[in-house]
Amino acid sequence: MTTFSKSGFKTLNYNSFRPHYPPSFYKVLSQYVQKGQQQHELPVAKAIDLGCGTGVATYPLLNFVRYVIGLDLSPSMINTANSLVPQRLKEMGIDPSDSRITFQVGSAESFVNSSDNVEASSVDLITAAQCIHWFQDYDSFFQSSAKLLKSGGTLAYFYYIDPMIVNFSGPSQGIKEDILEKAYEVYLKFAYNDPNLIGPHWEQPGRNILKNFCEEVNSHIPRDEFTDITINTYKASATNPSADTAQELDLKKLNISLQEYLAYFETYSGFHNYKEKTGNVDLIKADFVKELVDATGWDLEKTKVDLVWNTGYTFIRKK
Ligand SMILES: C[S@@+](CC[C@H](N)C(=O)[O-])C[C@H]1O[C@@H](n2cnc3c(N)ncnc32)[C@H](O)[C@@H]1O
Known part of the structure; x- marks a missing residue:
């Protein structure tokens, strides 16, 4: 079971504090999808969003796909997704009566392997946003996706990891570059480097696959089934705080409070596992805050920060 399926995981918080891909990303994706169509026309008929969670990356597909199915392993994610349908539409x-979107519980592996739900060669687009690193068997995932996709159909996976604070305003102590570096060191200590904190509580190999920009996943792409392989990644840094040469990779939250930054950190599955194992629910709200504030001179109430994520995507086309 993934951490997101656990009953204690706060799916509404997840929905609120996770970043959303920018419209420029979906524009690039829709252009790629369009290129695979015989008439080069949008919308396409059908998409499946695997590991859809609360639907963060599912709804934007409705801008260029007529009917979208969101699928997730976690019943609580799907409950939250379903509860948000009227408001989001x-x-x-x-019009909700158009029934253009449905959310279902199911695993990426069993869905693509079963012919009960979706016919072979009937799908125009399969997406996997911020979840492919959890999948169990990439060879069978690619083969099953190839089976479901129409010729010319798109498989797209995209992801983000480890936001970096690239700017701030409000009280602080020291030289800006040093402060940003110290803030990132505190982040890395709490997220990975200290064996007594969250580091050992990530589900592996998923987290490491994500940290390595899904290279492991890309290495399994079957070249006999897919073509037009497009891979793009962006590594955030304080000196290059924007992915301005490839705006679709610009995943950021600007001018947010430190509380919101911490709330994002609290959506980490690694933190959820840490809390379950140790019973320490206040790690982020107490220890992390203290170290961050001591290292930077920031003020929990007054400081505002700009967050930029490392991110990337892979688009491939069914031959
Ligand atoms: C980090 S969330 C991403 C949710 C959403 N796609 C987004 O972009 O915010 C990862 C999701 O993948 C789901 N998941 C993990 N492994 C899965 C699998 N094998 N099949 C289906 N869903 C899976 C989890 O339940 C979780 O909701």
């Missing part, structure tokens, strides 16, 4: 100006 209203925000997008889509």
Whole structure:
């Protein structure tokens, strides 16, 4: 079971504090999808969003796909996704009676392997946002996706990891570059480097696959089934705080409070596992805050920060 499926995982917090891909990302994705169509026309008929969670990356697909199925292993994620449907469709100006989106519980592996749900060669787009690093068997995942996709259909996976604070405003102590470096060191200590903190509580190999920009996943792409392989990654840094040459990779939250930064950290599955194992629910709110504030001179109430994520995507086309 992944951590996200555990009953104690706060799926509404997840929905609120996780970053969303920018419209420029979906534009690049839709252009790629369009290129695979015989008439080069959008919308396409059908997409499946694997590991959809609360639907963060599922809804934007409705802008260029007629019918979208969101699928996730976690019943609590799917419950939250379903509870948000009326509100989200209203925000997008889509009539709920058009039934253009459904969310179902299911694993990426069993869904693509079963012919009960979706016919072979019937899907235009399969997406996996921020979840492919959890999948169990990449060879069978790619083969099953190839089976479901139409010729010319797209398989797209995309992800983000380890936000870096690249700027701040408000009280502080010291030289800006040093402060940013110290803040990142505190982050790395709590997220990975201290064996008594969250580091040992990540599910592996998933976290390491993600940290390595999904290279392991890319290495399994079957070249006899897929073509037009497009891989793009961006590594955030304080000296290069924007992915401005490839705006679709610009995943950021600007001018947010330290509380919001901490709330994002609290959505980490590694933190959830740490809490379960140790009973220490206040690690982030107490120890992390203290070290961060001591290292930077920031003020929990007044300091605002700009966060930029390392990110990347892979698009491939069914031959
Ligand atoms: C980090 S969340 C990403 C959710 C959403 N796609 C997004 O971009 O915010 C990862 C999701 O993948 C789901 N997941 C993990 N392994 C899965 C699998 N094998 N099949 C289906 N869903 C899976 C988890 O339950 C979780 O909801």
